[in-house]
Amino acid sequence: MSTIIRCSSLSHYSDCTRRAAAKMFFKEISEEYGFDLTLVNTSAGAAVGTAMHKALEAAIVLRSKGLPYSDEIKKVAETSILETVREGIVWDDTTFDKATGVMQAVRQTHSILDVMPDLQEIAIEGEFTADLGDDFILSGHIDIRGREGELNTIQDFKSGTTARVNIPQYGGYSLLTRTAGYKVDLLREIYAKRVGKTKAQPAPVIKDYEPAMAENFAWAVIKKIKSDMQTFRKTGSPWVWLPNPNSMMCSPHYCPAYGTKFCKCRSLKKGENNG
Numbered sequence: 402m403s404t405i406i407r408c409s410s411l412s413h414y415s416d417c418t419r420r421a422a423a424k425m426f427f428k429e430i431s432e433e434y435g436f437d438l439t440l441v442n443t444s445a446g447a448a449v450g451t452a453m454h455k456a457l458e459a460a461i462v463l464r465s466k467g468l469p470y471s472d473e474i475k476k477v478a479e480t481s482i483l484e485t486v487r488e489g490i491v492w493d494d495t496t497f498d499k500a501t502g503v504m505q506a507v508r509q510t511h512s513i514l515d516v517m518p519d520l521q522e523i524a525i526e527g528e529f530t531a532d533l534g535d536d537f538i539l540s541g542h543i544d545i546r547g548r549e550g551e552l553n554t555i556q557d558f559k560s561g562t563t564a565r566v567n568i569p570q571y572g573g574y575s576l577l578t579r580t581a582g583y584k585v586d587l588l589r590e591i592y593a594k595r596v597g598k599t600k601a602q603p604a605p606v607i608k609d610y611e612p613a614m615a616e617n618f619a620w621a622v623i624k625k626i627k628s629d630m631q632t633f634r635k636t637g638s639p640w641v642w643l644p645n646p647n648s649m650m651c652s653p654h655y656c657p658a659y660g661t662k663f664c665k666c667r668s669l670k671k672g673e674n675n676g
């Protein structure tokens with residue numbers, strides 16, 4: 402079976418390559434190599450982000466047809482957060498219950514719609530894929546493609562308590578889109594900050610990136626992921642992947658490798674060794 406590399410994994414790879422591998426290749430590493438990785442629940446931040454994405458996709462379609470969309474935003478956000486809560490969620494200090502998550506997703510969605518210009522020829526796409534050779538596939542879900550004046554744009558929505566830099570992810574989208582035969586002139590991120598419910602929603606931050614630079618960045622990460630996985634298949638050693646115990650995400654809440662045989666960097670007990 403082909404090995405999938407998702408564009409959304411590219412930007413996190415260098416933060417802790419071992420955690421990224423445990424997440425990306427969870428099934429193979431645990432089932433074929435016998436490492437005791439643990440499933441982690443969705444974080445509250447990711448849950449709000451997913452709800453916001455779904456609400457935005459619905460609202461943008463309605464807005465492009467001149468139809469009202471406020472009620473739909475609330476409905477879609479509620480359904481999405483409820484789904485994640487049922488599957489298992491890790492609350493945090495900013496989003497500590499369902500009602501807060503829905504409220505944040507709704508107001509973040511409105512804040513993005515307030516600054517996002519109307520696009521022409523909007524396409525809300527499903528998955529794009531491209532063959533990377535050696536039985537590896539690049540895959541990505543692009544939020545919105547659309548034309549703004551003369552520019553063919555890819556628009557990606559982000560949320561979170563802290564803005565991150567996601568250039569490799571967008572470079573991956575650009576590669577996928579161009580492989581599918583479409584033109585790309587501009588990569589745009591619209592970021593809505595996730596803030597506590599007593600604070601006012603800040604205005605979104607828009608960042609534009611040039612496709613050629615982002616594609617180069619994406620290629621560098623893709624090549625590294627491929628070669629690291631190929632080396633792991635030859636050696637079976639987790640030390641193919643450099644761990645980063647100083648990562649902000651080095652926690653049993655966010656890392657499937659935490660405290661397992663795959664990575665004991667943060668949890669050595671007396672008498673244990675780190676493999």
Ligand code: SF4
Binds near residue numbers: 645657660665666
């Ligand atoms: S436990 Fe920490 S260092 Fe080890 S893989 Fe997870 S995030 Fe990286």
